[in-house]
Amino acid sequence: GLRKDYYQSEDGREDALVMVIHPVQNAIENRRTFAIISHPDAGKTTMTEKLLLFGNAIKLAGAVKSRKTDRHAMSDWMTMEQERGISVTTSVMQFPYRGRTVNLLDTPGHEDFSEDTYRTLTAVDSALMVIDGAKGVEPRTIKLMEVCRLRDTPIITFINKLDREVRDPIEVMDEIEDILQIECAPMNWPIGMGRGLKGIYDLVNDRIIEYRQGQGHHVYEFNVIKGLASDAAKTLLGHDYADVCDEIELVRGASHTFNHEDFLKAGLTPVYFGTALGNFGVQQMLDGFATYAPPPQPRESMERLVDPGEDKFSGFVFKIQANMDPKHRDRIAFLRVCSGRYEQGMKMQHLRLGKSIRITDAVTFMAGDRTHAEEAFAGDIIGLHNHGTIQIGDTFTEGEALKFKGVPNFAPELFRRVRVKDPLRSKQLEKGITQLAEEGASQVFFPLNKNQIVVGAVGVLQFDLVAYRLQDEYRAECIWEDASIAAARWVQCEDEKMLTDFKNKNQENLAIDGGGYLTYLATSRVNLQVVTERWPDVKFTKTREH
């Protein structure tokens, strides 16, 4: 039917946001699916909490906070499991905001599970980059931006912690432009910082939003001063007035102006300032997000481009999480809906297995609770119960043979050889290792001419997790040994003869990974350099698609 959605804009006007005839189209147009990228401690958790505050999912705030401890290094898997048990309820958070249905995909706080983060980024349409204003661009941010760049994901930037003494905002913006290679378009500009924080100046609408302390825990009315030239502005800024005007003049002249198209192409990021802890500047950013962030985007499959507005359902799995709820001990496969509509009880084709399955108990993550999904649309995430038959990268459709692209494996950086303690359990070990790799818990490599199994990971804790789960789920106690491997690269070569030649000469270093792909395991950085130089026509890649 015909439908009109209204929302209150900041100054109280009622705007009609959409008027579309097709309800499914309407639902899709208003979906916004994103994740937060940041270096640990920049304020991701705090920001998430505030976003949920605006999305009226307040009851979650506590749950988000308690997740914090997973930042601290620990080797005790039991604690880790408990932590993850908590974190799971907040894996995907759906909340309404100004006529939009926003899906915020959470990513693990602990760096050792960053593979999960990388893959989650393949399931979003935009990302919010939170930067600590005092620290600027940090290593994790750089890495995560690299991942976003693989798909040209549009980035919105929030420079945080303005309530503290931070670095010169111009300097921070320069750093973002230099290091992250993306143009910055400030949408607002801080007036003061730390104890002297007075507010932010809205560069687009020429107005000052006044800062008030102690508003961290609720949504509140801001005092808005219209016009930098107004008397109210002069009164607020006092003897700083001239300096502030000069600085804003300078910023306007020296920085990029926002351009929606460039933003959507990931060449430019709108920059917002504020303090997540003080809940200031967050709403302005969120409004910008609701206005500019793209709706669900078309998605490439091997066969064709799939449009979110298509009638038929399709989706792909980007993450599998085990033992999410200690009471259930199940595994949930997270599926991003790419087109059409999911309805409870519908039949889906599991393409890799060529099997039709009826989905009766998919879960959604509305307001953080695992509730049954009645329906879901392109852009939404649903959780499928998984008993070992679903792998990362699997495509589900209503029947059409499709294979979605773009859920990559990233070359692991840590390697260990794994051995079973009790030789009678070696079958179980192999099965367990293979399944855990399919789930994305770690990666596995089988060297060509050695009877060994090598496990690859991005973070050390992944090994603990694998060891624990091998014992717990497969009754195979394992022993880790040094693998003397420094790097892994997937190998491709179009020239069959050359590939055979390459294989013959490099048997010692070659392996097949869990997905059946040829991989070069370098014993050192130098070794890797030498082999890539010696074989210029062989492609060595750091990522490979599922």
Ligand code: G4P
């Ligand atoms: P993360 O998820 O990105 O790792 O960061 P998180 O939100 O946990 O924030 C890290 C620390 O920074 C927390 O302090 C948090 O309170 C603080 N923080 C976040 N945003 C702001 C801000 O806008 N201003 C200021 N001053 N601090 C901010 P903590 O001491 O580690 O934790 P807590 O004991 O305060 O909870």
